[in-house]
Amino acid sequence: MASDSRSRILARIREALQEVAPPRHLDPHGGHPRTPPSPEDRSHWLPPVPAGWEDRIKLFAENLLALKAEWLPCHSPEELTVNLQQLAASSEWTWIGTHALSFGQEALNSLSLPKLRTDLPFAPHELEQCSVGITNCECLVAQTGSVLISSTKSGGRALSVLPPHHVVIAHKSQLVPDLVEAFNFLQAQYGENLPTYLSFITGPSRTGDIERILVLGAHGPKRLSILFANY
Amino acid sequence: MASTFSQLFHRSARALTRNLEHRHRIQTAMSRYYAQRDQMRSRFADWQSARIAAGDIKYEAINRMDQYLVEFSDRISARGAKVFWASTGLEARDYIAAVARAGKVRCIVKSKTMTGEEIHLAQALEKEGYQVVESDLGEFIVQLRQEAPYHIVFPAMHLNRKEISDIFHEKLGSSPTNSPEELTLIARQALRKLYCEAEMGISGVNFAVAETGMISITENEGNARLSTALPRIHVAIVGIEKIIPKVADLALLLPMLATAGTGQPLTGYNTLIGGPRQRGETDGPEEMHVILLDNNRTSLLADPEQRDALHCIRCGACLNVCPIYKNIGGHSYGTTYQGPIGSVITPHLRGLQSWKHLSSASSLCGACTETCPVRIDLHHHLLQNRRNAVRQKPAFGEQFIYRLFGFVMQRPFLYRWAAPLNRIMLPLHRKIQNTFLDPARAWTQSRDLPPAPPQSFKEIWRNRNGQR
Numbered sequence: 001m002a003s004d005s006r007s008r009i010l011a012r013i014r015e016a017l018q019e020v021a022p023p024r025h026l027d028p029h030g031g032h033p034r035t036p037p038s039p040e041d042r043s044h045w046l047p048p049v050p051a052g053w054e055d056r057i058k059l060f061a062e063n064l065l066a067l068k069a070e071w072l073p074c075h076s077p078e079e080l081t082v083n084l085q086q087l088a089a090s091s092e093w094t095w096i097g098t099h100a101l102s103f104g105q106e107a108l109n110s111l112s113l114p115k116l117r118t119d120l121p122f123a124p125h126e127l128e129q130c131s132v133g134i135t136n137c138e139c140l141v142a143q144t145g146s147v148l149i150s151s152t153k154s155g156g157r158a159l160s161v162l163p164p165h166h167v168v169i170a171h172k173s174q175l176v177p178d179l180v181e182a183f184n185f186l187q188a189q190y191g192e193n194l195p196t197y198l199s200f201i202t203g204p205s206r207t208g209d210i211e212r213i214l215v216l217g218a219h220g221p222k223r224l225s226i227l228f229a230n231y
Numbered sequence: 232m233a234s235t236f237s238q239l240f241h242r243s244a245r246a247l248t249r250n251l252e253h254r255h256r257i258q259t260a261m262s263r264y265y266a267q268r269d270q271m272r273s274r275f276a277d278w279q280s281a282r283i284a285a286g287d288i289k290y291e292a293i294n295r296m297d298q299y300l301v302e303f304s305d306r307i308s309a310r311g312a313k314v315f316w317a318s319t320g321l322e323a324r325d326y327i328a329a330v331a332r333a334g335k336v337r338c339i340v341k342s343k344t345m346t347g348e349e350i351h352l353a354q355a356l357e358k359e360g361y362q363v364v365e366s367d368l369g370e371f372i373v374q375l376r377q378e379a380p381y382h383i384v385f386p387a388m389h390l391n392r393k394e395i396s397d398i399f400h401e402k403l404g405s406s407p408t409n410s411p412e413e414l415t416l417i418a419r420q421a422l423r424k425l426y427c428e429a430e431m432g433i434s435g436v437n438f439a440v441a442e443t444g445m446i447s448i449t450e451n452e453g454n455a456r457l458s459t460a461l462p463r464i465h466v467a468i469v470g471i472e473k474i475i476p477k478v479a480d481l482a483l484l485l486p487m488l489a490t491a492g493t494g495q496p497l498t499g500y501n502t503l504i505g506g507p508r509q510r511g512e513t514d515g516p517e518e519m520h521v522i523l524l525d526n527n528r529t530s531l532l533a534d535p536e537q538r539d540a541l542h543c544i545r546c547g548a549c550l551n552v553c554p555i556y557k558n559i560g561g562h563s564y565g566t567t568y569q570g571p572i573g574s575v576i577t578p579h580l581r582g583l584q585s586w587k588h589l590s591s592a593s594s595l596c597g598a599c600t601e602t603c604p605v606r607i608d609l610h611h612h613l614l615q616n617r618r619n620a621v622r623q624k625p626a627f628g629e630q631f632i633y634r635l636f637g638f639v640m641q642r643p644f645l646y647r648w649a650a651p652l653n654r655i656m657l658p659l660h661r662k663i664q665n666t667f668l669d670p671a672r673a674w675t676q677s678r679d680l681p682p683a684p685p686q687s688f689k690e691i692w693r694n695r696n697g698q699r
Contacts, residue, residue, distance in 0.1 A: 005317060006316040009471070010297050016529050017294060017296070017532065042479075045275060047275055047276065047496070128426075145496070157460035157515045161456045161500075162460075179482035179485065179486065196310060196506045197505070198445075198502065199500055200485070200502075201499070205499060206451050207451055207452050208493065209367070209386070210414055211392060212260045212264065215411050217416075218418075218452035218454070219422060220454075
């Protein structure tokens with residue numbers, strides 16, 4: 001039955017495609033005829049990103065602030081630990097959802113709060129009770145102020161979205177200029193076998209569904225904090 | 232007798248166009264959108280080239296759709312997702328209901344899916360006895376009001392905070408408030424537990440990536456991530472036109488969708504899912520079902536002239552700039568997809584003769600074509616729909632009038648004889664204008680005819696030359 005339906009749909013598609021459609025850039029209604037830009041140019045059309053390292057970090061930080069995310073640069077391992085401890089105290093965390101961190105584990109260990117590991121079997125309703133989810137990431141995108149998380153590097157699928165506060169511990173080597181480079185990075189890292197779950201997180205959860213007025217914390221985290229190890 | 236779609240459309244359009252409060256609301260919302268969209272567009276180094284490239288990506292995908300769909304299906308199946316190819320909405324609904332039965336499902340959380348709206352999925356599952364909860368805030372609100380979404384991106388755009396507070400108070404028992412923050416919090420609290428309790432999550436899909444066998448979901452609220460990560464079963468509904476060749480294509484399409492759709496650099500969450508929970512993973516659904524839905528998309532595909540309408544990424548930008556949409560509102564259309572794109576594709580999806588009136592409700596100003604991030608030739612498609620509708624079912628009355636007009640215009644002696652009749656007929660017409668006796672009533676009830684000139688051009692010319 002199912003395979004029948006598949007071959008019927010494919011047959012209809014093949015029949016429909018027998019007559020070729022003119023590409024839009026050659027269409028007389030489409031303005032001046034022109035050759036399509038080559039795919040290598042994609043970075044050139046997207047919002048530009050400065051070349052210098054410091055400028056990129058600055059752009060990323062500016063984007064985060066515009067998105068109402070929190071930017072916490074740390075210049076030494078000690079500062080990372082202090083920043084995390086201060087965040088824990090000021091936000092009055094009681095229970096931390098986290099996973100085995102590949103970076104920043106010492107800072108996390110310094111917190112004496114109870115922890116729920118999501119890279120070990122866990123109950124979702126317990127994670128729902130956690131005050132925060134602390135994760136690593138694949139990379140940070142300067143162009144958009146995004147954090148790319150994956151099921152492999154960030155403790156599964158729910159940890160970064162279910163608790164009301166998401167804290168990312170990232171290293172400056174993880175900053176890529178734009179989305180084009182983010183996808184290049186993924187393919188260099190994983191080839192064709194990408195993690196089953198990837199998400200570009202751009203700011204805390206938000207909605208504009210009531211009178212187009214921005215409200216943070218619709219269903220996902222109300223707060224997103226980036227601890228950025230700049231050392 | 233039940234009204235036709237065309238009659239319902241005209242009735243609603245007429246009423247809402249005169250509703251100043253309604254127009255004011257839409258215009259306020261839109262002006263916020265315009266400001267944000269313009270700011271984001273201007274950040275692009277070259278928005279126009281980006282549009283051409285995005286159109287080319289979709290052209291490639293749609294014109295080799297068979298190959299890419301097979302590649303997508305094989306790859307996502309290899310990681311344990313079940314792919315179901317559905318020719319019609321009925322097949323899709325039956326399959327999903329069967330999955331729910333087999334999985335002993337009671338509660339379903341649904342994130343936004345226009346394709347799901349198209350096949351009336353929520354209503355069908357509710358009829359089968361399942362509790363179906365919309366999780367997108369706008370959809371949640373219109374579900375409580377038992378309304379259809381007003382806009383493909385902003386479903387509750389027509390409501391103000393008072394009306395939203397009222398429906399929450401009535402259906403959820405919350406105390407009245409006029410703060411959007413508090414209203415959002417009420418919805419958040421109502422849904423929080425359900426994500427963990429529901430056995431099934433249903434989502435739409437923005438892009439299906441052939442190269443890696445992954446679905447891409449764009450959202451702001453996090454409800455789609457929660458609905459697809461926590462329940463035991465995840466069902467994703469994909470219109471077959473959502474296919475794209477390469478994962479790197481998203482580097483262009485995601486920011487363009489966000490810019491054109493909501494005026495954001497990138498929406499809050501852009502998630503790629505390549506299968507259910509794998510060995511060694513600790514969360515994610517045990518089952519993942521991907522529905523590839525045709526539902527007459529192949530008949531649009533078979534029209535090379537309008538095939539590019541399948542390039543649509545459902546950003547809603549054409550609705551937001553459309554002078555018709557802004558005056559008659561989303562509900563007047565009576566369709567799943569409103570605005571210019573809806574007027575173009577609905578006749579293909581649901582029958583040309585029943586939906587041709589939408590293509591006539593257009594000023595042909597071309598604002599839609601100009602704003603479309605994948606450069607669909609929308610306003611010409613509206614003209615083509617009009618032409619096709621008349622070709623299929625000629626309007627004999629109009630045809631007769633145009634033939635008569637042509638006949639007279641080609642014969643100067645007839646024209647000379649007929650033209651002065653104007654001076655007699657127009658004043659007579661004025662006496663019956665906009666009454667049931669008026670044959671041109673549809674046109675004259677909102678327009679004035681100019682008075683007949685006392686002299687024709689030829690007479691003026693002759694007199695002037697005579698005087699000289």
